Amino acid sequence: MSMNDLKELLEKLRLLPSETEWVEFKEAKNNISFDGLGRYFSALSNEANLKWLNFAWLVLGISDQPPRKIVGTNYRPNRPALDRLKKEIADHTTNRLSFEEIHELHLPEGRVLMFQIPPALRGVPTSWKGHYYGREGESLAPLSLSKIEQIRGQALREDWSARVCEDATLDDFDPEAIQFARKQYKEKHPGQAEELDQWDDLTFLNKAKVCISGQITHAALVLLGREESGHFLSPGIAQLTWVLRNDQGIEKDYKHFDLPLILAVDRIFARLRNLTYRYMPNASLFPVEVTQYDIWVIRESLHNAIAHQDYTQAGRINIIEEPESLLVTNLGHFIPGTVEEVIRRDAPPEQYRNPFLARAMVNLNMIDTIGSGIKRMFLKQRQRFFPMPDYDLSEPERVRVRLFGKVLDENYTRLLIEKADLNLLDVMALDKVQKHHQINEEEFKRLKKQKLIEGRRPNLFVSARVAAVTGDKADYIRQRAFDKEHYKKMVISYLNKFGEAKREDIDKLLLDKISDALDEKQKRNRIRNLLFEMSHKDNTIFANGPRRTAVWVLRH
Structure with a gap:
């Protein structure tokens, strides 16, 4: 934009109604907080998307109330400092989105900055430090759930994987990938095996619903394209990255796997160290030997990531191998x-991010049955007596799935799973308890009602009923607290024998007796409350002497 164009635009913006949600004016005579700037970037970017605008605007150096006088701003007076803002903002936003441009106007009334903000990408709300913001009239506010879903729904309505690559030809396919896809298709559709042998490649790709009437799609290239054909997907990226870390979290090795992704999964398997794991079932003298990871579960995890990756975000699918777990x-x-909703519903979802790609993967026997894969992963782990897969959904635009390669803790989950009267949702909730993860109110009530857990939140543990089943009663006694009367009798017995006790004497007496479900600080608080109750309510003991050197004695 020329300077005259910017001045003309500024005058138009100043005349807009106060509640215009894609424009914000700030005086910022000397400064504006960096977080405040980022929150406005997120809010205005999302509102521009929802209004189908090319840009939103944040203007500094003008009062925010009509008649919107120019007051001037001294925010980042040096041009290099202003230009650094683009990277600084991008470091904390979705897809590293940042200002399109920062325009600096030196007007007679003072200096004005016009931040040109791009709209959120189709289907991807713009976040700032992991949080979405929007506008409610003139106010900055968290982006409402309805607006989040409205933006996300844009991607679901437009299937990136079904887009046609006009310039791509059959020469852009990997011959080995085509042969492997034919083999997979035969396994999925054995009734068409003889007929398939007569099809040329283009007929096969149409029948497998990888191509559309002979036209090559994004899905076709993601699964079957040559490595050098990746440019057809730009700016999208279709790549798997394997990283090996040691027990200190330090990277020891890595490798990128490009197109075709139908072959990349087996190539990653060749890298994984799926070691033999031994454990001792209760009441057995002989160890059980299994591999750390079930091959089907790994394959399903990777195929799910390929099917549901948001390729428009131009990022990789990562497989991080650690000594005792895999993270996808x-x-x-x-x-x-x-x-839990997937398990509870037990039916195919109504929407997919890449429906064309998902259907193609079903036809090529990469996905077992649409909608059942996740549940089967949990059932497989249950059959192996291993911990459930951990789905971490804490980041707004990222799914993290961790698979454990060993039995955790005291084998509660492994042996509890053998109980036929527990449904999968209860097993999943108990698995969270064993991993010391938080459970929601519904899960808490359900497990409490069945007397499967004890303790106080957040320090929950598997109850005596399960401990008895597993035979690990000693650990249960360590986890379970005695009642207060037991501790009071111990204190009184000590004072009867020794006459007095310092606070550290009572701590030594009780600390190792209180439930191991509590941490050190919580145990000491429990003792303090106990002594207060005995001295102020029961009147059985009292503190004799100055507070710092007081000793506890019996009250006669």
Whole structure:
């Protein structure tokens, strides 16, 4: 824009109604907080998307109330400092979105800054430090759920994977990938095996619903394209990255796997160290030997990531291998909302991020059955007596799935799963308890009602009923607290024998007797409350002497 164009635009913006949600004026005579700037960037970017605008505007140096006088701003007076803002903002936003341009106007009334803000990408709300912001009239506010879903719904209505690559040809396919896809299709559709052998490649790709009437799609290239054909997907990226870390979290090795992704999964398997794991079932003298990871569960995790990756975000699918776990991450929010909802519904979801790609993967036997894969992963882990997969959905536009390669803690979950009267949702909730994860109110009430857990939130543990089943009663006694009367009798017995006790003497007496479900600080608080109750309510003991050197004695 020329300077005259900017001055003309500024005058038009100043005349807009106060409640215009895609424009914000700030005096900022000397400064504006960096977080405040970021929150406005998120809010105005999202509102521009919802209004189908090319840009939103944040203007500094003008009062925010009509007649919107120019007061001038001294915010970042040096041009290099202003230009650094683009990177500084991008470091904390979705897809590293930042200002399109920062325009500096030196007017007779004072200096004005016009921040030109791009709209949120189709289907991806713009976040600031992991939080979405929007406007409610003139006010900055968290982006409402309805607006979040409205933006996300844009991606679901437009299927990136079904887009046609006009210039792509059959030469852009990997021959080995085509042969492997034919083999997979035969396994999925054995009744068409003889007929398939007569099809040329283009007929096969149409029948497998990888191409559309002979036209090559994004989905076709993601699964079957040559490595050098990735440019057809730009700015999208289709790549898997394997990272090996040691027990200190330090990277020891890595490798990127490009197109075709139908072959990349097996190539990653060749890298994984799926070691033999031994554990001792209760009442057995002989160890059980299994591999750390079930091959089907790994494959399903990776195929799910490929099927549901948001390729428009131009990021990779990561597979991070650690000594006792695998972490698979992909970009894009988890459309069903929660894993529990997937298990509870037990039916295919109504929406997919990449429906064309998902259907193609079903036809090529990469996804077992649409809608059942996640539940089957949990059932597989249950059959192996291993911890459940951990779905971390704490980041708005990322799904993290961790698979554990060993039995955790005292084998509660492993042996509890053998109980036929527990449904999968209860097993999942108990698995959270064993991992010391928080459970929601519904899960808490359900487990409490069945007397499967004890303790006080957040320090919950598996109850005696399960401990008895598993045979690990000693650990249960360590976890379970005695009642207060037991501790009071111990204190009185000590004072009868020794006459007096300092606070540290009572701590030594009780600390190792109080439930191990509590941490050190909580145990000491429990003792303090106990002594207060004995001295002020029961009147059985009292503190003799100055507070710092007082000793506890019996009250006669």
